[in-house]
Amino acid sequence: xxxxxxxxGVSSPASVSRRGFLKGIGVGTAAxxxxxxxxxxxxxxSESGVRGPGEFSLTLQVNGQARQLKVEPRVTLLDALxxxxxxxxxxxxxxxxxxxxxxxxxDGKPVxxxxxxxxxxxxxxxxxxxxxxTPERMNAVQEAFVQHDAQQCGFCTPxxxxxxxxxxxxxxxxxxxxxxxxLGGNLCRCGTYAGMLLAVADAAKxxxx
Amino acid sequence: MxxxxxxxAEKRSVIGKRIDRADGAVKATGAAKYSYDINRPAMLWxxxxxxxxxxAEAVSIDTSAAEKMPGVKAAWKDExxxxxDTNGDGKIKYAGQILAAIAAETEEQATEAIHHVKIExxxxxxxxxxxxxxxxxxxxxxxxxxNVEEALTKAEVVHTGNYGVPVITHCCxxxxxxxxxxxxxxxxxxxxxxxxxxxxxxxLAHATCVPQNKIHVDCQYMGAGFGSxxxxxxxxxxxxxxxxxxGRAVKLMLDRDLELAIAGNRPSAFSTIKVGAMKDxxxxxxxxxxxxxxxxxxxxxxxxxxxxxxxxxxxxVTKRIPTHRGSQRAWRxxxxxxxxxxxxGALSDTAAALKMDELEFFLKNLQFAAGPPxxxxxYREELQKAAELIGWKQKSRLRGAPQPGPVKRGxxxxxxxxxxxxxxxxxxxxxxxxGSVEAKMGTQDLGVGTRTCIAQVIAETLGLPHTAVxxxxxxxxxxxxGASGGSTTIGGISVSSRKAATDALNELLAKAAPRLGxxxxxxxxxxxxxxxxxxxxxxxxxxxACAALGVNSVTKRGICVPADAxxxxxxxxxxxGVQIAEVSVDVExxxxxxxxxxxxxxxxxxxxxxxxxxxxxxxxxxxITSALYExxxxxxxxxxxxxxxxxxxxxxxxxxxxxxxxHMMTGKGYDERxxxxxxxxxxxxxxxxxxxxxxxxxxxxxxxxxxxxxxxLAALTQKGGVA
Numbered sequence: 001x002x003x004x005x006x007x008x009g010v011s012s013p014a015s016v017s018r019r020g021f022l023k024g025i026g027v028g029t030a031a032x033x034x035x036x037x038x039x040x041x042x043x044x045x046s047e048s049g050v051r052g053p054g055e056f057s058l059t060l061q062v063n064g065q066a067r068q069l070k071v072e073p074r075v076t077l078l079d080a081l082x083x084x085x086x087x088x089x090x091x092x093x094x095x096x097x098x099x100x101x102x103x104x105x106x107d108g109k110p111v112x113x114x115x116x117x118x119x120x121x122x123x124x125x126x127x128x129x130x131x132x133x134t135p136e137r138m139n140a141v142q143e144a145f146v147q148h149d150a151q152q153c154g155f156c157t158p159x160x161x162x163x164x165x166x167x168x169x170x171x172x173x174x175x176x177x178x179x180x181x182x183l184g185g186n187l188c189r190c191g192t193y194a195g196m197l198l199a200v201a202d203a204a205k206x207x208x209x
Numbered sequence: 210m211x212x213x214x215x216x217x218a219e220k221r222s223v224i225g226k227r228i229d230r231a232d233g234a235v236k237a238t239g240a241a242k243y244s245y246d247i248n249r250p251a252m253l254w255x256x257x258x259x260x261x262x263x264x265a266e267a268v269s270i271d272t273s274a275a276e277k278m279p280g281v282k283a284a285w286k287d288e289x290x291x292x293x294d295t296n297g298d299g300k301i302k303y304a305g306q307i308l309a310a311i312a313a314e315t316e317e318q319a320t321e322a323i324h325h326v327k328i329e330x331x332x333x334x335x336x337x338x339x340x341x342x343x344x345x346x347x348x349x350x351x352x353x354x355x356n357v358e359e360a361l362t363k364a365e366v367v368h369t370g371n372y373g374v375p376v377i378t379h380c381c382x383x384x385x386x387x388x389x390x391x392x393x394x395x396x397x398x399x400x401x402x403x404x405x406x407x408x409x410x411x412x413l414a415h416a417t418c419v420p421q422n423k424i425h426v427d428c429q430y431m432g433a434g435f436g437s438x439x440x441x442x443x444x445x446x447x448x449x450x451x452x453x454x455x456g457r458a459v460k461l462m463l464d465r466d467l468e469l470a471i472a473g474n475r476p477s478a479f480s481t482i483k484v485g486a487m488k489d490x491x492x493x494x495x496x497x498x499x500x501x502x503x504x505x506x507x508x509x510x511x512x513x514x515x516x517x518x519x520x521x522x523x524x525x526v527t528k529r530i531p532t533h534r535g536s537q538r539a540w541r542x543x544x545x546x547x548x549x550x551x552x553x554g555a556l557s558d559t560a561a562a563l564k565m566d567e568l569e570f571f572l573k574n575l576q577f578a579a580g581p582p583x584x585x586x587x588y589r590e591e592l593q594k595a596a597e598l599i600g601w602k603q604k605s606r607l608r609g610a611p612q613p614g615p616v617k618r619g620x621x622x623x624x625x626x627x628x629x630x631x632x633x634x635x636x637x638x639x640x641x642x643x644g645s646v647e648a649k650m651g652t653q654d655l656g657v658g659t660r661t662c663i664a665q666v667i668a669e670t671l672g673l674p675h676t677a678v679x680x681x682x683x684x685x686x687x688x689x690x691g692a693s694g695g696s697t698t699i700g701g702i703s704v705s706s707r708k709a710a711t712d713a714l715n716e717l718l719a720k721a722a723p724r725l726g727x728x729x730x731x732x733x734x735x736x737x738x739x740x741x742x743x744x745x746x747x748x749x750x751x752x753x754a755c756a757a758l759g760v761n762s763v764t765k766r767g768i769c770v771p772a773d774a775x776x777x778x779x780x781x782x783x784x785x786g787v788q789i790a791e792v793s794v795d796v797e798x799x800x801x802x803x804x805x806x807x808x809x810x811x812x813x814x815x816x817x818x819x820x821x822x823x824x825x826x827x828x829x830x831x832x833i834t835s836a837l838y839e840x841x842x843x844x845x846x847x848x849x850x851x852x853x854x855x856x857x858x859x860x861x862x863x864x865x866x867x868x869x870x871x872h873m874m875t876g877k878g879y880d881e882r883x884x885x886x887x888x889x890x891x892x893x894x895x896x897x898x899x900x901x902x903x904x905x906x907x908x909x910x911x912x913x914x915x916x917x918x919x920x921x922l923a924a925l926t927q928k929g930g931v932a
Contacts, residue, residue, distance in 0.1 A: 074317055083254075083316055088246035089239020091432070093382045094465050094855035101382060129239035138234060146233035149823045153656030154236030155382040155432030161237055180864040187855065189382050190433055190656050191830025193863040195823065 051119065060121055062087060063131030071118050077111075078102045080118035081128060089129035089158040093187075100186030103159040104128045110166040110185075129158035132165050140206045141165045144199035152190035160186050160196060168204040176201065210730040211670065211714045213707055215779065215814055218880065222736070223669040225875070227819035231661040231680065232430070232654070241430040244401040247388040249458035253282055255451055256319040257444065258309040258326045259467055263335035263533035263848025265301045267291060267308055267328060275311050275325040280318030283454045284326075285310040285447050300333070302505055303533050304849040305471040307443050312451045312459050335533040335848040339376065339477050339502035340913075345528035350511060355522030360494035364485025368562045372554040373479035373913035374510075374547040374896070376502065377839040378469050379540060380858060383432020385472045386444055386462030389452040395423040396449055400441075401462075402426075403434040404692035406651035406685055408441060416446035417453060426685035434655055435831075436539030437473030439692050466853040474841060475540035477501035478510040478547035479913070482555040485522075490565050490573040494522035495555065501547075502530045503537035510544035515552035516588075516624045519577035533848055534841075539694060541828075542627060542889035546835065546896055550914065553623045553897035558910055561608040567622050567901065568596055568605065580626030581785040581811060582882075588624055591787040591809040591874065595622075598807045598870050599789045609908040615797045617908075618804070621790050621901025625893035629812065629886030630782035631700020632691030634769040638667055638709035640717055641762045644752040646671060647679040648709070652690035652702055654682060657888060658820035659698060663706045665816055670710035672734030673751060688766060696886025700780040701769045703816060703884045707779070709767025716763045721754040780883045786810040788829070788894035792902040796925055799918030801903055803833055803867035806895060811874035813885035818873065825871045825891040832895025834861040838915050 052073035060067050062085065069084045081087040081104070090113055093101035097115040104113045105127035113121075133139040138146070141164045151157040160183060167174060167182035174182065179200045188196075215224070235241040260267075270291065272284035286309040290299055301308070309326045313319035338344060361367055387400035396419040402408050409424035417424075431438070448461035463472055478501040485494035495514045503509065509527040514520055540546075560570035571592060575585040596602070605620050612618065636650040648667055654660050664678040671677075681687065691701050718729040721739050725732065725747055733742040740748035749757075774780045791805045808825050815821045838859040842851045852858045896914060903921070904910045909928040911920050 072315075072317060075315075079316055082246070083248070086248050088242065088248070091243075091245070091382070093384075096465075096854060096856070098855040099382070099860075129237075133238050135234035135238050135240050138238060142234070142237040145237040146229050149230060149233070149819055151230075151233065151236050151656075152823060152827055153382065153433035154232075154241060154430065155243060157236050158239045161239075183863045187382075187860045187862060189380055189435075189831070189860060191827030191834075191866075192823070193830060193861075193866050194826040194869050196863060 058119060058122060060118065060126055061124065062126045063128060073117065073119055075118045076114055077104070077116045077118045077121045078113035081113065087128050087130060091155055091158060093155070098187070100163060101156050101159040103162040103186065105162060105166055108166065110163045129162050132161065139165060140203040141168060141200065144203040148195040148199040148202065150192050150195035150199040152192055156186060156188040160188070164200045164203065168200065172204050172207060174204045210718065211711045211734065213711045213777065213779065215883065216669065221669060223665045223675050225815050225818060228661060228665060228675055228817050230658045230820060231664055243383055243430045243432055244387060244399045244428055245383050245432070245462050247399040249388060249390055252388070252458040252460055253312040253314060253451070253455060254316040254319040255310050255312040255448060255459050255461035256323045257307045257447070257467070258323045258328065260301045260304055260306045260308055261849065262301060262330055262332050263304045263337055264333040266299070266331040266333065267301060268331055269329040270309050271327040272309055272311070274327065275322045278318065278322040278325055280314035281311055281322045282314065282457065283312040283451050285450055303471065303535050305467055305535055307447070310447045310451065310461070312455060337532050337534055337843040337848045338845050339530050339532050340373065340479050342500040342528055344530045345500050346531050347529055350527045353524040357494050357496045357522045357524040360522035361483060361485040361496065364493050365488045366486050366559070366562055367483060368555065368559040369481065369483045370555055370558045370910055371481055371912040372551045374477060374550050375840040375914060376477045376534070377475045377835055378841050378858065379435045379437040379473035379538065380469060380860065381433045381435060381437060384463040384465065384468040385438060385442060387448055388458060388460045389448040390458040391452040391456060395419065395425065397425045398449065399427050400445060401431045401438060402428050403438045403653060403655060403694060405653045405683055406689040407692055409685055410441060413441045413446060413449065417449045427683060428653055429683045431653065431655060435541045436543065436694055439694060465855065469853040469858055470850040471535035473538035473540065474504060474535050476503035476507055476510055476537050476547070478551060480551045482551060484555050484559040486559055486563060488563065490563055490570050492520055492559065492574050492577065495520055497525040497551065499525060499551070500528040500530055502532040502534065504534050505531050507537040510547040512544050512548040513552065515545070515548040516580060516626055517552065517574065517577045518579045534843060541831065541892045545625060545627065545889065545893045546832065549623055549625050549893050549897040550900055554900055554910065557621060557901040557904060561904070564607060566605060566607065567905065568592065568601055571622055571624065578624065581783050584785060587785045587811060588787065591785060591811070594872055595787045595789045595807045595809040598872060599791055599805060601789065604791065608905050615795055617794050617796060617906040619792055619794070619902045619904070619906025621898045621903070621905055623788050623894035623897035623901065625786050625890055627696060627784055627890040627893065628782040629696035629700065629784055629889065631704055631769055631771050631774060631780040631884065631886070632697035633771060634690040634701030634705035635688035636702070636705035636709045636767045637688050637764055638706065638713045638767065639762050639764040640713050640755060640758070642755055642758040642760065644755040645679070646673065646677055647681065648706060649681045649687040650690050650702060650705065651685055651687040652682050652698065653693055655693050657698065657824060658817060659702060661820060662699060662816045663702055666703050666706045667710040670707055670734070671714055672736055672738065696888040696890070699816060699886050700884050701771070704769035704774045704779045705767040707767065708769070709765050712765035712767065713763050716765065717754060717758065720757040721749055724749060724757055778883050781813060781885055784812050784885055784890050786890045786894060788898045790895065790898040790902040792899060792906055794903055794906045794921060796907055799921035801837060801916045801921060803837070803899060805868040805870065806833065806898065807870045808891055808894070809872045809874065810891055811879050812887040812890065813882035814880045815873060815875055816884060821873055821887055822871045824887045826869055828891025829869055829895050830861060830866050832892045833866050833899065836896035836899040836914060836916055837861065837865065840915055
C-alpha cells in the first residue's frame, strides 16, 4: 500500500484508498476482528473461526498446487503470491486496480490481485501467468506475444497475457473491438499495443489459449 | 580474415532481419525476474517516509515509536536535514522528499510502522507554479543569429502564438528501487537501472563505506527507465545502509505515488513565438520567449528553433522558474518533444496564417532544416512518404475550411531529429572448442532488445544462427558498457560485439587454416561453416573448425571507442523523422480522438527490423499519451502533486491510440551510415503532429498540452465558435 494513501507520503486528494479501508477492517468481520484484537491469533481462530488480526495459516490453490502460507488478514492476494510464495509473475505497479499488471485468474476469471485479500481467494483456483505456460511450453497467447513482439520492458506483459488468455478462452472469435475492451483494464508504458492487438487476434484465431 | 566493417546487404543473413526478441518467452511467461521480483533469504522490506510539505525545515525526526512496532528491525533518518541550513541544503525542497525509512519483516509491517515516525516541521512558503513567466528567476539565457527585429519588420506575414507543454513524469511500470544485501563485507545490489556498469559509483561506496571493488550489481530484467534510472539515488543508499545495519537483505521499491512525484519530472516549456514569412511561404525569422520549470535547478528546453536551425534569423530567450517540485530527470529525448511542439506549432500556425497547405509549407522551408546529412532531401523523402501513407492529398484541407457536423477532422505534421551516436562499450566473446559461443557485456536491456541485437551481431560475424550465441548481460563484473541513454546503446553494443567476435573468429581461422590447406586470410565464416572465400567447396563445419582450438577456448574483447567507430563507418549520428497525425475532434464535448498516426523514420543500418519497428510504435504511443493525457498537476496551495496515481495520471490504453503505421527508411543511402540509435526519435514528433492536427480540425490552436476536452472547449470559446 502506498505511503500517501494513509499518511506520511505525499498527501493527495486523489488518493482515496478503497483497499486501505478494506485492509483496515479485516476480512468482512470487522467488529469481531476488533474485539478479539488483544487475543492471540491462534486462540481466536480455534475458538471462533475468526482469523486474524495476527498471522494465520492459509491454503491457496495456485497453478494447480495447494500452497500453504501464513498471512495476516490485511495481506493482499498479490502480496501473498509475490512476497510469501515467490510467485512474481503478477506485478505490483499501480497497486489500486488501475493498470492490471497484477491480473490473475480466479476460477478462470481475471481479477486484480492487488485489490483482493489473500484470504478471499481461499478455496478458489488461482492461475498466474506462470500457470499458463513455461518458456519451453507457452500457451497460444504467450507464443503470439513473442511472435508479434507485443512486449518491450515486459513488466506489464504478465497482466496482459493473463487478461488476454481469459479473453480468448471466453471469446475465441473476438473482434478487434472486443479485444480492445477485454484488454481495456491493463496499461502499458513502453507502447506495445500495436503488437498486442495482432498477437491476441492471432491467438484467438488459433483456437485460444 | 574477417573484417569489422558491416557486411554488404547480400552478405547479411542475420543483421537487419525480423527476429523475435531473445527474452520474449521468459517475459511472456512470468519467468523473467525483474529487480522488484528478487526475493532473498530472510529479506526485510523497507518503506520510506516522505515530506507532505513542499518547502520546510525538518525540526526533528523521531523513529523511536516506529522502531517498537511489530516486525521492525531498523530505521533510517536523514540526519543531514536536522539542525542545519547551509546554503539552503538543509531544507526540504519538495513534497515527497524522503526523510526516513523503516525496515521490517513484512511489507505490511513496514507500511504500518512508517505511520509512527514522528516528524516536526517548520513549514515555509513554497512555490510550485510553473506557467507564469513573472515567476522566473535569474538571468535569462539568450541566443540570436542574424537580425530578428529587422527580419520581422520586413516579413510580409508575422504570426504570433502561444504554445505550452507541462511537466510530465516517467511513470516507469517497475518503480525505482532495489534489493540490497550485505554479506561478508561485500554489497550485493539488484537495482532497477539503466546503468549496470556505472551503478556502483563513488557515492554508493562513500555512503556505505564499501569500496567499489566489493559492490556487485545484477540487473537482468528491468521495467523501463526512459531516462530516469541512471543513478543510485537516495533510496539506493538508504536500502544499502539498512542492509548493513541489519545484516539482512532489504527490498526498497518506491510506491506508485512517490514514483510519480519524485522519481522523474520532464521540464515544462511555455512560450510566445513569433514567425516572420514571405507570402510565398518562405520563413525569414523566428523569435521565441520560453519559460518553464525543471524543479529547483535544471534547464528550460531551448533546442530552438527545432529542426529549422538554418533559418537566417532566429532568437530565443529562456527563463527558468524555480519550483518546489521533485527533481528533473532526463526523459526520453530530453527537451526535444517540448521544443518540437513549440516549433512545429508555430510553423503550422504560420502556414494557416498564409492560407497555405501545411505540407506545402514544410516542403517549402526544408532548406532551413538540419539533422541528418542532406537533411532537406531526407526530410523531403520522409514527408512525401508519410503524406502518401496517411492519404494527405485526399484528406487534407486548409485550416478553417468548413466541415459539417460536430466532429471535425484534421491533419498535422511534425519533423524531428536526434543524435544517437553509440556509447563506450566493451564485450567479451568466447568461442569454445565444442563450437558453443558466449558473450559477456555489462550492459542492460530496458526492453529494446539489447540481448537479441548482441546475439545477432555476433552470429552474423561468425556465420551462425542468432540462437547459437549465449548472451550474458546485466552484471557489473562483465566488461564495462555505457549507460542506456540518448539512444546510444545499439551503436555501442553493436561495435563492441562485432569487434570481439571478429577478433575471436580470426584466431579461430588461424587455427583452422592448416586443416583447409589455405591461409587464414583466405577464409570466411558463412552459413555454419568456415570456408575458403573463393572456393566455398573447401570448408569445415563450424564444429569441426572449433575443434582445431584444441583444449583452449578463445576469448577476445571488443572495445567501442565511439569517435573511432564513427571514423571507421561502423556507427554515426543524427537521424531525421516525420510523423503525420489524423484526428477527430468533437467540438461539442472537446474530446480528441486520434484516428491515425504515421511515422517515417531513418536510423542508419538497422540491426533488427522487428525490434526497430517496436521502438517506433512504442515512441509513438508514449508521444500520443503525452499529447492527450499527461500532466503532473500541482496544487499551488498545498504544493503537492494532485495526480500521483495511475487513475488521474492517465496513460493511453489500447483503445486510445488509433491506427499506427510505421515506415522505416532502409537500404541505399541509409545502410551506409552504420548503426544509429532509435530509442529517442520516434517519441519526439507525436505530440506536435497531434496538436497541429487538432488546430487543423477545429480552426484554432489549443495552446497548451495535454489536449484535454476542457482545453479544447476553452480554445473554441475564446475564438468564439468553430470554423
